[in-house]
Amino acid sequence: MSKDYEVVIGLEVHAELKTKSKIFCACSTAFGAEPNTQVCPVCSGFPGMLPVLNEKAVDCAIKTGLALNSEIAEFCKFDRKNYFYPDLPKAYQISQYDLPICKGGYLDIDVEGERTRVGITRAHLEEDAGKLVHQGDITTTPFSLVDLNRSGVPLLEIVSEPDMRSAQQARAYMEKLRSILLFADVSDCKMEEGSLRCDANVSVRPWGEQKLGTRTEIKNLNSFRALERAIEYEAKRQMEALEDGEVIVQETRTWDEGKGVTRSMRSKEEAHDYRYFPEPDLPPLRIDRDWVDTVRKSMPEMPVQAGQRLMDQYGLSQYDADLITQSPQNLKFFDETLALYADAKAVSNWMMGDLTRLLNQNGMEIQDAKVKPALLAEMLRLMADGTISGKMAKTVFEEMFVSGLDPQTIIKEKGLVQISDANSLLPLIDEIINNNPKVLQDYKNGKEKAFGFFIGQIMKATKGQANPEMVNNLLKERLNRE
């Protein structure tokens, strides 16, 4: 990013765990319900209410810990983190302070062909807060409403070491972590719904310097893009400040997506004193090794192993393997398509190209797409046997994406069948050459453009349905005979 400074990044990721009920009560965790319909006296902090730990949340934490190569604590405990806010019903959050459930660990990321190991400091369980609903902007709203549906939803906070050196690496870490959480089936990881959230700690230091620079914490990063942009902006801001002889202030900053800047929220001096102390309403949690083994046995294939399988079995590149193992749904699509059409590279190209593009444009997930593996496999087969050209395939694919119709039907409806018959193409080629003697002369004089002109004319005359490869060969032969 700069030749004078090195950027140092650590991420704190909050993943909502995919349990049916909340972490300390029996309320549902389903997203999108009417406000305050998934609440009870426990998660709304009524007098005399006590928490009871949901063991499913512990299962999820153990799974994640195993996937991140962490040590699962035999003994951990919960603590109270005290602060006042209207969306925090008890005015303390039950969290884990000094004895988290997962300690240490790592995950590997690959950026531009270079592998980096990012250390995991810890992962701990905690409860989510509710949310405030304002009338417009928070600073001008006449009143605010409190929705406690989310209060008490289990969260796993995963803290990384400051091992990342670029916004791209941070993004890659986040993507890799997301795929792990998805494969482990512990979180929905929907950043737009807030089930995966991220704060970034960013500092810069002169190259070669061992000591870390003063860091700022950036909040409100709601997408991979926001994460990448915010870190880039913040690193640049810090470097420029240092260049101007300023001192970086340790503070919390918020990312303004619209303006593309980070803004100061509060300084270290204004930071809360959370007055952590052990939660007296919950006994310490002992996780015996049988529990860990049971969870280990139930672990599905993780993206790292799946990616390795794709590279070993099908010779895919690390890059392609990473993309396909972004989510279990992606991998499932790939595996199912490949079972019907055994060209891994072709399947991967179409998945990562047109399919991903269309999904992104429409804000859809792969499992919701009308294009199913069978349709893609059939289309690839028609392409391979020359029935349709690559260009036609793009049209067919877009149509499949919209309608979910099978490629044969689309080809018929749109009249997309490729002309791969030499007997019908040759007279046309003759005719075009004869009608353009000047271009023919250019060709003979060695002008390469002339060849392209003929191809264009032929494709135009056949409304693009001529088999391009065949046209190419036939034209070459014909011209060579001149």
Next chain:
Amino acid sequence: MELHQLTIHELQELLSRKETSALEITQAIFSRIHAVDKQVRAFITLTEEEALAKAREIDNQGEYGRIAGIPLGLKDIFCTRGVKTTCASRILENFVPTYDSTAAGKLFADKGILAGKLNMDEFAMGSSTEQSAFFSTCNPWDFTRVPGGSSGGSAAAVAADEVPFALGTDTGGSIRQPASFCGVVGLKPTYGRVSRWGVIAYASSLDQVGTFAKDVRDCALVMNIISGKDPLDSTSVDLPVPDYSASLDGNVKGMKIAYPREYFQPGIDSQVQEAIKKALIKYEEMGAIVDEVSLPHSEYALPAYYLVATAEASANLARYDGVRYGLRDFEAANVIDMFSRSRAEGFGEEVKRRIMLGSYALSSGYYDAYYLKALKVRRLIADDFSKVFAKFDLIVSPTAPTVAFKIGEQIGDPLTLYMNDILTVPINMAGLPAMSIPCGFHEGMPVGMQLVGPAFGESTLFKAAFAFEQNTDFHTFRPALEVK
């Protein structure tokens, strides 16, 4: 004897012989309450109509069990569905829970009849019931004296024959000290023996639900009902509950009783000490072996208690912010202002003092010196007790340093007031069961003896307390109330 003077087991007998009805008992209880509570002022809320309706229902069913048809009182810290639960605080003055606390719910399931909610020190913070936001309760033995606290209303109501029994909570002595001051039986069970679910929290690691009764037999009977693991309270313990009534055999032959020298110091009224020493002689006469022991860390218990309890309280009471229920200041300009104004108006002086103390003890930079050190002291205190219980069955001491003091006498002096708990607090710090039973009189006021057992050793307490009761008549004395 009139109905309101009887114990649970006496009423039970009359009911089973069909010599009275739940309705008659309930009516008798309410006429007693109407006669004396203007002076005693034990009740914050009465539930007379509901109680009479329930009594009729029970009579119609015609089946009487352990406490079926027996009226009872609850300290106003127990959440009761549809019945105002104030914790004697302005901040919860109009709070009506939608749920019954587990302990109360068990009594109701056993067809106990709620007569009303009893006065207390606000959020159980106090030793005299003078810290109630509403009014002080008077000691039935002498209306110029306090009933003790924080469960003063519960103790006074039982002593004044307003209810046969009542539940209270004990965080640092809040059942035993008022039981001692009012001359009734009061039991604080082992931490984890009775569910805390639905009981408004003061200091979660110390709070324990217990009962006031007119005699030991009633106390055992109530404990049989309310004890046991509650899946809603993770700190309740999953151990079998013995039949406590079965331990009432009056036999203490060979029982090893210890009295700690630290509990018989000059700060403890000499007449109170005298009463306990006489009781110890009585135990020896009954065949028990009595010996002196030391609990060397006792002197640190009180300061450590006030750190742990206030620290937990500072978090437990933070939820009263005016957002979801309870008092809210509607004049506030913004949300922070709303928090602070609601809390400033809603909490009394003592509650504010303890929230401040606790917040301070937990603050960054002070945590290790205060809170963490207090936890270490707590461990040492528990170890002291373990060592004694390796050799002894029971520890005996005075319950409180004095008999009931005068209303207003200590109110301006928090530290003196805190000293009331000096003999009871260590037991909460160690999580042990302890009971106060009447064992004498001084200045015409009852003196209480504290019996302390090993964890989950309630049966030993019942055994020893019952034996003492069988051989003395202190529990039969009742205050001579002027009925107006």
